[in-house]
Amino acid sequence: MDGMTHRRGEPRAHPTRRRRIPLRNQPVGTAAGDGPAELVVSEVTVRFAGLTALDAVSFTVAPGSVHALIGPNGAGKSTCFNVLSGVYRATSGGVRFGGAELTSLRPHQVAALGVARTFQNIALSPHLTVRDNLMLGRHRLTRAGFVSAGLRLPTARREAVRHGARVAEIAEFAGVGDALSIPVGLLPYGVQKRVELARALCMEPRLLLLDEPVAGMNGGERREMAGLIESVRESLGISILLVEHDMGVVMRIADAVTVLDFGRRIADGPPEEVQRDPEVIRAYLGDYGRPSGGRGQA
Amino acid sequence: MSEPTPTAATPGRDSPAAGTPEPGAPAPSTPAPSTPAPSTPAPSTPALSTPWPARGTARPLRAVLRLAVLAVSVMVSVAVPFYLEGFWLQTGLFAMSAAIGAIGINLLTGATGQLSLGHAFFLAVGAYSYVFLSTDLGLPTPLAAVAAVIVAGVSGGLFSPIAGRLRGAYLGIATLALIFVGQHILFNAEPVTGGFNGRPVPPMELFGLVFADTPELVVLNVPFGSLERLWFLGIALLAGAAVFARGVLRGRPGLAMNTIRDHEIAAGVMGVPVARYRAGVFVLSSMYGGLAGVLVALVFQQVVPDYFGMLLSLDYLAMIVIGGLGSVAGAVAGAAFVSLLPQLLTRYSDALPLVAEPGSGGVSPAEAARILYGAAVVAVVLFLPGGLAGLATRLGRVRLKELRWAKSAPAPASRR
Numbered sequence: 001m002d003g004m005t006h007r008r009g010e011p012r013a014h015p016t017r018r019r020r021i022p023l024r025n026q027p028v029g030t031a032a033g034d035g036p037a038e039l040v041v042s043e044v045t046v047r048f049a050g051l052t053a054l055d056a057v058s059f060t061v062a063p064g065s066v067h068a069l070i071g072p073n074g075a076g077k078s079t080c081f082n083v084l085s086g087v088y089r090a091t092s093g094g095v096r097f098g099g100a101e102l103t104s105l106r107p108h109q110v111a112a113l114g115v116a117r118t119f120q121n122i123a124l125s126p127h128l129t130v131r132d133n134l135m136l137g138r139h140r141l142t143r144a145g146f147v148s149a150g151l152r153l154p155t156a157r158r159e160a161v162r163h164g165a166r167v168a169e170i171a172e173f174a175g176v177g178d179a180l181s182i183p184v185g186l187l188p189y190g191v192q193k194r195v196e197l198a199r200a201l202c203m204e205p206r207l208l209l210l211d212e213p214v215a216g217m218n219g220g221e222r223r224e225m226a227g228l229i230e231s232v233r234e235s236l237g238i239s240i241l242l243v244e245h246d247m248g249v250v251m252r253i254a255d256a257v258t259v260l261d262f263g264r265r266i267a268d269g270p271p272e273e274v275q276r277d278p279e280v281i282r283a284y285l286g287d288y289g290r291p292s293g294g295r296g297q298a
Numbered sequence: 299m300s301e302p303t304p305t306a307a308t309p310g311r312d313s314p315a316a317g318t319p320e321p322g323a324p325a326p327s328t329p330a331p332s333t334p335a336p337s338t339p340a341p342s343t344p345a346l347s348t349p350w351p352a353r354g355t356a357r358p359l360r361a362v363l364r365l366a367v368l369a370v371s372v373m374v375s376v377a378v379p380f381y382l383e384g385f386w387l388q389t390g391l392f393a394m395s396a397a398i399g400a401i402g403i404n405l406l407t408g409a410t411g412q413l414s415l416g417h418a419f420f421l422a423v424g425a426y427s428y429v430f431l432s433t434d435l436g437l438p439t440p441l442a443a444v445a446a447v448i449v450a451g452v453s454g455g456l457f458s459p460i461a462g463r464l465r466g467a468y469l470g471i472a473t474l475a476l477i478f479v480g481q482h483i484l485f486n487a488e489p490v491t492g493g494f495n496g497r498p499v500p501p502m503e504l505f506g507l508v509f510a511d512t513p514e515l516v517v518l519n520v521p522f523g524s525l526e527r528l529w530f531l532g533i534a535l536l537a538g539a540a541v542f543a544r545g546v547l548r549g550r551p552g553l554a555m556n557t558i559r560d561h562e563i564a565a566g567v568m569g570v571p572v573a574r575y576r577a578g579v580f581v582l583s584s585m586y587g588g589l590a591g592v593l594v595a596l597v598f599q600q601v602v603p604d605y606f607g608m609l610l611s612l613d614y615l616a617m618i619v620i621g622g623l624g625s626v627a628g629a630v631a632g633a634a635f636v637s638l639l640p641q642l643l644t645r646y647s648d649a650l651p652l653v654a655e656p657g658s659g660g661v662s663p664a665e666a667a668r669i670l671y672g673a674a675v676v677a678v679v680l681f682l683p684g685g686l687a688g689l690a691t692r693l694g695r696v697r698l699k700e701l702r703w704a705k706s707a708p709a710p711a712s713r714r
Contacts, residue, residue: 085567107566116568123564125556136553140569146582149549150542156549203569 036063036206036239037098039084044093044103046079046263053079055263056093061207061256066233066240068250068271071260072283077243078120080260081211084241085117086110097207112140116205118196120212120243126185130176130195131167133184137202138163167202173235174198174228190221197228201236208232210242214249222246226253251275259283375533379526380518387525388597389641394532395593397633398539400617401626402586407615408623409547410579411559412461413470417614419480420584422606423450424591425499429601430490432500439502443592450588451581458577465562477608484603496602499595502531509596528596535593536630539586543626546582555579556624613637620674622685631686635674640667 039061046054054076061067069077082088084095086107095102100113116137124133142163144156171177174194179187184195193213200208213229214222226249233240233253244250250257250271257274259267261283267274274280379387403417427449432442454461460472484491491497501510501524509531511523546552554575557565566572595601613636621632643650643663650666661669678685684692 087563087567106571107563108569108571111567111569119561119564123561125560127560128553128556132553132556135550136557136565136568136570139550139554142550144550146546146551146578149551150545152545152549156545160549199568 036237038063038096039207039239039241040094040096041080041084042094042096044080044083044095045091046076046083046088047091053263054083054090054260057260057263057265058093059258059265059268061239061241063239064233064237065255066229066242066253068254068257069241069243069260070245070247070250070257071266074262075260076263077260078211079263081117081209081241081243084110084209085115108140111203114204114206115209116200116203116207117209118193118200118211118213120215122189122192122196124184124192124196124199127183129181129183130171130187130198131164131180133195134167134171134180134199134202135160135163137199138167140203170198170201173231174201175224190217190225193217193221193225194228197225197232201232206238208238208240210240210244212243212245214244214246222249225249229253375529379522379529384523384525385641385645387529389638391525391528391532391597392594392641393634393637394536395590395597396614396617396637397536397630398593399587399590400614400621400629400633401539401543402583402590403614404618404621404624404626404629405543405546405555405586406579406583408618408625408628409552409559410555410576411466412464412576412579413467413615414473414580414583415470415608415611415615416457416473416476416480417583417587418606418608418610419473419476420450420454420587421591421594421610422480422484422601422603423453423584424588425595425601425606426484426491426497426591427588428592428595429497429499433497434490439500440504443502446592447585447588450591451585454581454584454587455577457584458580461580462573462577477611481603481607484606491603492601494603496600499599499601501599502528502596504531524599525597528593531596532593535589539589540626540630543586543629547624547626551575551578559624616671616675618685620671620678620685622687625687627690628685628687631690635686636671639671640664643667643670 041060042058043056044054044058045052045056057076057080059067059069069080071077079088083090084102086102086105086109090103093103097113097115102110102113102115105113125136142159144153144159147153148156168177168180171180174197176191176194176198179191179195184192187195197210197213200210210229214225217225229240229242230253232238242250242254254271256269257267257271258265259274259277259280266279266283267277269277378390382390399417399421402420403414406412406414424446427446428439428442431437431445431449432439435442437445457473457476461469464472485493501508503509507527509524509527516522517526547555554565554570557568557570558572558575562572565575591606594605598605617632617636618629619632620635621630622628640663643666682689
């Protein structure tokens with residue numbers, strides 16, 4: 001193993017913030033030195049003007065587990081993801097990840113802590129090749145700035161080569177190794193989804209947030225994606241939090257499930273248990289012929 | 299270091315890529331490699347199992363081609379001052395200066411998606427700083443030129459709190475203010491700027507070589523005046539600026555910039571400090587503007603405030619749209635087009651229909667040029683996504699592909 005993840009050169013970029021993060025001198029592809037950390041979401045509330053998108057939601061993602069966040073449309077799942085990744089600010093409540101409070105950080109600072117995410121609607125650069133899109137995932141692990149990239153200093157070149165090799169490795173792992181030199185926009189949807197997951201993996205994350213990873217896929221693609229997510233967990237041992245509508249996939253790969261409805265948590269626990277929860281069944285199927293549990297749901 | 303890498307951990311996964319045994323295997327439904335334009339819809343193909351065979355043969359060919367192009371362009375650019383008259387040299391120098399500025403604004407607008415209407419301001423800062431620093435402060439001219447570029451960068455940096463926070467077109471509107479502030483200062487701060495009539499520009503003096511007409515210099519029986527000498531300076535500056543920008547675009551900052559343009563939120567989530575990058579690109583772009591200003595001042599030999607107005611900014615936007623957004627080659631091609639066109643029309647106005655001599659009341663060559671490249675912008679937007687540079691690469695790719703197929707077509711049937 002070489003020093004593929006050694007931070008070297010380029011003192012220029014991101015001077016102060018980096019120092020809080022442990023150096024990552026372990027082989028690339030493993031989680032950070034201190035291993036996957038616990039993600040504790042406590043009493044997070046998000047309001048947009050009068051609308052309460054999340055109402056005092058709490059749950060905990062155990063280190064190294066696959067945790068699913070499910071719920072009907074508009075339940076607040078994506079809002080929750082946006083809070084976790086720093087895109088939205090929580091109105092109140094806190095998110096702790098391995099000793100750091102995420103709610104006050106900006107997205108790139110959250111990323112610097114080793115939190116990677118994918119998007120419900122693919123957010124890749126369509127004109128860039130798969131390799132370039134994945135190289136963006138190395139952004140937080142690389143240093144080259146305007147000057148060293150513009151002058152093509154040896155440090156920048158070496159860095160690009162080293163991380164390029166690692167990117168190829170991850171692409172191979174995600175099953176997009178043959179597509180490295182193809183512009184992303186030319187690839188089919190299912191492959192683009194994989195590229196997005198691969199890009200998140202390129203950040204060498206400790207926590208992976210997957211927003212509907214199998215949405216819009218056919219049966220075969222779903223199975224492959226679910227297999228990929230499982231092998232990510234097995235080989236990297238990182239925590240994974242995923243939002244998903246496909247119950248088959250959720251029941252297959254999740255260790256724990258949190259159910260949201262109208263911004264509130266209505267169930268939390270192992271998949272089998274949650275599946276039988278009357279509240280969850282009501283949320284998904286409606287409560288016809290049954291006295292409602294006092295929920296003012298239309 | 300014992301941890302398993304992911305590749306090692308999943309040898310037997312049933313992914314499509316793992317399912318394709320050897321790269322040389324025939325893939326019947328495979329489309330021709332290198333689909334023409336990135337904008338074409340994705341063919342419904344198992345793209346992952348595509349072997350992409352022609353890649354290897356393309357590389358040496360492309361390298362040879364690139365070397366040949368480089369050699370020819372060096373030869374041409376060295377030979378030009380020996381054969382062309384002053385008018386063409388001056389036109390070429392304007393084009394070079396425009397190209398440097400256009401590369402700068404293409405980094406900002408094309409690659410990062412941040413509109414700027416204030417580029418002319420930074421050209422003015424560069425040009426006037428050079429004059430002020432060399433004449434009034436008595437700095438040696440090369441030092442004054444470098445300092446002028448830095449001053450332009452600093453003034454971009456002063457604006458960068460705004461440039462970092464505003465997105466796309468909003469920044470364009472904010473930078474509009476720079477033009478008016480700049481024009482006001484240029485016309486009114488007479489001790490520094492010389493007011494309406496501007497100021498004369500001291501010639502550059504580099505290692506004892508003065509970029510002026512006065513100490514006579516004859517090379518190979520060709521009198522080398524200021525334009526001939528500046529030509530080489532311009533070539534060197536443009537080459538340096540282009541190489542640097544290419545490095546930035548292809549390196550880590552370029553990827554971050556492109557992602558900010560394509561998906562701002564995704565860029566942030568992937569660890570790119572979006573505001574800092576926007577500010578940084580703005581500073582870099584204004585330094586390119588400053589350098590273009592210095593060069594244009596040296597060619598003009600007089601700086602006048604009128605030149606650095608709104609229209610210049612719009613010219614720069616036209617350049618990058620016509621040439622191709624986001625690439626260095628596009629900026630250069632667009633700059634050549636936009637700055638050569640009025641000169642050509644002026645030169646041949648008597649032979650052209652509908653174009654009158656300047657001052658005779660008809661459509662002047664400058665106006666005609668504006669109309670023409672306005673039409674060119676529309677045409678490019680409608681028919682040439684990617685601009686002139688995109689057209690060139692598309693043509694080049696077709697050629698290369700044909701060559702490749704001729705040499706080592708693995709399965710001509712799959713060419714579709």
